[in-house]
Amino acid sequence: MTDFRTQARSAEAAMRSVFDPTPLQRNAHLSQRFAAEIYLKREDLTPVRSYKLRGAFNAMRKVLEKDPSRDLFVCASAGNHAQGVAYMCKHFGVRGVIFMPVTTPQQKIFKTKVFGEEAIEVRLVGDYFDDTLTAAQDYCAEAKGTFLSPFDDEDVIEGQASVAAEIMAQLGRAPERVILPVGGGGLAAGVTSFFGQNTHFTLVEPEGGTSLIAALESGEPVTLAHVDGFVDGAAVARIGQMTFARLSKTELKDVISAPEDRICATMLEMLNVEGIVLEPAGALAVDALVDVADQIKGKTVVCVTSGGNFDFERLPEVKERAQRYSGVKKYFILRLPQRPGALKEFLNLLGPEDDIARFEYLKKSARNFGSVLIGIETKRPENFEAYFKRLEDAGMTYTDITNDEMLAQFLI
Template identity: 70%
Template sequence: MRASAFADAARAAERDMRAVFPPTPLLRNDHLSERFGADIWLKREDLSPVRSYKLRGAFNAMRKVIAEKDVFVCASAGNHAQGVAFMCRHFGVRGVVFMPVTTPQQKVQKTRMFGADHVDIRLVGDYFDETLAAAQAFCAAEGAHFLSPFDDEDVIEGQASVAVEIEVQLGRYPDRIVLPVGGGGLSAGVRGYFGDAVQYTFVEPTGAQSLGAALDVGRPVDVSPINSFVDGAAVAKLGERTFARLNDVVRQDVLHLSEDRICTTIIEMLNVEGIVLEPAGALAIEALSDLKAEILGKTIVCVASGGNFDFERLPEVKERAQRYSGVKKYFILRMPQRPGALKEFLSILGPDDDIARFEYLKKSARNFGSVLIGIETTRPENFVRFLAELDAAGFTYTDITNDETLAQFVI
């Protein structure tokens, strides 16, 4: 589809959406604008009826075939499932949503709430590949319409409505748009609409670099195993159709951010702005730190793609943020088994240091024992003094803060 025809189709999709839900707001963020010396705007997809942009693609794909199909199927454990469920109820059609057995009940319940009596939820498989296979087998047997989360031209066109709204709300094109990338539907849609008239930054989690890998070899490749923490952008393989629209992206315009680092933005936006973002929704905002020199004085739009955050995850998010920021560390300490040893260790702690974890693991010898200890402090520099004094006192220790394999078992 030619660029002008695609833009016209995206405008038509956006226009029809207004009968279902209002535009999500585009809000200037004073905190970020002052911090980065730029005009920073947030496209708040976390404020859609399902708290993500996914209902856009679902709406557009369904409206194109609603006259011929009355059963729609998807495989998803998150935002896509909720978007499809919402639209099934809107159109009054039957939806069958396949979700992994391991899907948190909160997500299952929200999908059921959005779909009400129009959606049948089926929990199949421990892993998404099994869930997807079951969904596609059902479609083949029942003649139902499969709704891809991203690798579908109508879905891409629907996600492009985000760009249509940005142009109208801003009154002009921004200088740069920062986008999270998972399967590529949102990025393909927005880039398809604006073309080369703006600059782009595409942001992926380090544990799921599907776009970066596709650009490196010239085709979508499976990057499994992936880290599923940033679940809204943790996709093992970019879509074929989305890559066709992104295959000429400049490699330097793709950033990879660690999962722990993303957590610092989730915490900051919650504490400072009162904005609840899921990990994928924070990707674009966290990327601003890497773009500081390039965006100075420019108009930047960050797409906050979703806010479906389960607050049961908050302790983990805080933990990851503290570890990334360097204010929390974990050690295996070899503690002498003698009177006064613990008191000597405690005397090394500074006024801003706090013990967050203390657990004897085992006695490694008659005179020594292994201790798992977690220390929180107020500034990363405090650990320089702490470790120096620990060395001077002759304590033997191992810093396991960044040892992901060991941390999974003991932290």
């Protein structure tokens, strides 16, 4: 443990030639809300807006120290790891070939090229990440390059532990609790190993990608059959072998699965209240505060906001999911009579705080009735109870499909 801390501190010191420590900021809004001393470790403020360049820097530094002639580094990534590797290839003056899925948004491809400039080449291969990864590893072996894993590498883990070294220096002591996002496990493995038993940890996974929980239940890493890719920075089907070795003693009660729609609400809260832009994975640690609210009162808590690479084209989806989670927006299918005045009667049932967000005839299911997709927004969730009662009293038949994932996928 002592050796690991020493190595993490050495990695952190070496990073100062590349970028300054990220801020550790006390957040007054969250501290008041949860009656605790809540600090945000702002990894969303690194040069590439995520912590990933730490691991990339340390792994490349170690390789070049052992063999300065190594000049080709290869990785596979659709996001933050690609940008971190690109940035560090330019810094070290080495060549990088970065494989990204064909389906990667142009914004992420553009940013990767901006960070790496002439030092890197981006290759778009495969519709799915597994195909991209295979292509990258095959090329790396053929070209005799150095493959840079996004998380399952001891030097990467050591580099991510520099987050903890900075927290210790900035706070002047170990915090009582640290809340960390988990995807492949590199950040969590590094930070937990650095602080050890001096700190209580809460680890957070997206509900649609609970690879750590699955591994803890099985006693070894397992591959999830399905992963929801919405929290793309942490939606990993299988936690790393090396990272799990460091996280295997974690108790299940200390691992939280955060619902994707709730994460969206947290992202909007941080944007609207604090002016902080977080990607879904970057909001995981803050989102989990509600799950541990009773445990952290009066405590010093650090939430690691791991990334801020958010494409604002996704904002409408985030707002939509946040509204549905908070209960102020619902979708339902209404069986509307096909007669004069029926629509007016329906509109008259709306309350003063209700607004129609969607109105679409789906089909005429019978000669005298038609099915209509309705979306309603309101100011307070309790308004829907009164509204649905008015619909029933008026004899109108409806089906609430807000939480029906299958119907929502096709209709909403």
